[in-house]
Amino acid sequence: MNSTAGDISAEAKKRGKLLVLLEQAQDKLGCLPKEFMARLAASLGLSISEVYGLATFYSFLSPGPSGRNVIRVCKSLPCYLKDLLIESVKREIGVGPGETTSDGRFSFELTNCIGACDQAPAMMVNHDVYGGLTPEELPRILERYK
Amino acid sequence: MKEFSATINGSPVTARDGMTILEVARENGIDIPTLCYSPELTLTGACRICVVEVEGSRTLVGSCHTPIAPGMVIQTHSPRVLDARRVTMELLLASHPEVCIVCDKANMCDLRKIAADLDVGLPRFRLPKHYFPMEDVSPYITRDMSKCIQCWKCVKACSEIAKKNVYGIAYRGFKSKVVVDFDDQPMDKEVCRDCGICIPFCPTGALCKPSPVRQAKTARPLVITGTAQQ
Numbered sequence A: 001m002n003s004t005a006g007d008i009s010a011e012a013k014k015r016g017k018l019l020v021l022l023e024q025a026q027d028k029l030g031c032l033p034k035e036f037m038a039r040l041a042a043s044l045g046l047s048i049s050e051v052y053g054l055a056t057f058y059s060f061l062s063p064g065p066s067g068r069n070v071i072r073v074c075k076s077l078p079c080y081l082k083d084l085l086i087e088s089v090k091r092e093i094g095v096g097p098g099e100t101t102s103d104g105r106f107s108f109e110l111t112n113c114i115g116a117c118d119q120a121p122a123m124m125v126n127h128d129v130y131g132g133l134t135p136e137e138l139p140r141i142l143e144r145y146k
Numbered sequence B: 001m002k003e004f005s006a007t008i009n010g011s012p013v014t015a016r017d018g019m020t021i022l023e024v025a026r027e028n029g030i031d032i033p034t035l036c037y038s039p040e041l042t043l044t045g046a047c048r049i050c051v052v053e054v055e056g057s058r059t060l061v062g063s064c065h066t067p068i069a070p071g072m073v074i075q076t077h078s079p080r081v082l083d084a085r086r087v088t089m090e091l092l093l094a095s096h097p098e099v100c101i102v103c104d105k106a107n108m109c110d111l112r113k114i115a116a117d118l119d120v121g122l123p124r125f126r127l128p129k130h131y132f133p134m135e136d137v138s139p140y141i142t143r144d145m146s147k148c149i150q151c152w153k154c155v156k157a158c159s160e161i162a163k164k165n166v167y168g169i170a171y172r173g174f175k176s177k178v179v180v181d182f183d184d185q186p187m188d189k190e191v192c193r194d195c196g197i198c199i200p201f202c203p204t205g206a207l208c209k210p211s212p213v214r215q216a217k218t219a220r221p222l223v224i225t226g227t228a229q230q
């Protein structure tokens, strides 16, 4: 193997920072524009491929623009088995997974397990988790997000 | 370095601290197939074609990344092992395009060679395939990502040997792909000029040197050795 302990830790520091910086930018900008990722890569001494790779791996980071509020419905197995949620959200906001409402109010995404399996089916709106959902509750929840 | 003994396929072998099962097996002339492993790169453990049976272990283990331990009893070609390797190979082939006949690496790639050694023909599974446009703009490298099995060797060869970090792995699950920059144009990077370090690492026809048409193929042809010793 050709990586010594020394360069591993220096590399790890650069890469460790990357995820945090992407998260912060996502919070602030609502998405990760290419120009931003290119600048970030240059300033950390990483390649664009690597930054883009990380940004497209996590469902909580989105390279494309999104709405003011992001609904993330869990599609991992426990939630999936109890699923009615995807259809109900779709009916409620009028767009399907991967889409944004025309007024920019909501983006709808599917995500992997969010650690709320005991309350399946679960979803997140921005940073708030909602579990044990029934279709009837949806309108009242979504009302809070303008 | 501490030496100790273990057993592979019923015969005693001598191993040294820090060696993997694969390294000890190869030192003893036992041929375990590998796709994502290369002695020149850091370990990946992604392809699972190198699995072996270790007595007392509930599951098969990847021989390329599992350290050998004193007294380990290992089977490298038991029926259970060969079954697992065959299914893995079938799955790899099921999502690999059936274009060997017009592929630059034709019957000369590691994937085909190992499939032949394992007696795997047409896969039983009907899986969706990934089709990506051919990337043949660069004079230094041709990429056809439809054929990629995601062994990571090109990514690692580029970052660890060439020190250029041209590649990244993007997206997730079925969609994951080896990408260059924002994955929005065919690969054509100035840093790849006269490099080509990644190309021989590719176990499929996904990476090739651009070759003028009608030029003779120079790689060794496929020789079926039939390592399936039981």
Ligand code: FES
Pocket (backbone or CB within 6 Å): A074, A075, A076, A077, A078, A079, A080, A112, A113, A114, A115, A116, A117, A118, A120, A122
């Ligand atoms: S499966 Fe939905 S939160 Fe875990």
Ligand code: FES
Pocket (backbone or CB within 6 Å): B033, B034, B035, B036, B037, B044, B045, B046, B047, B048, B049, B050, B051, B062, B063, B064, B065
């Ligand atoms: S060669 Fe061991 S997992 Fe790929």
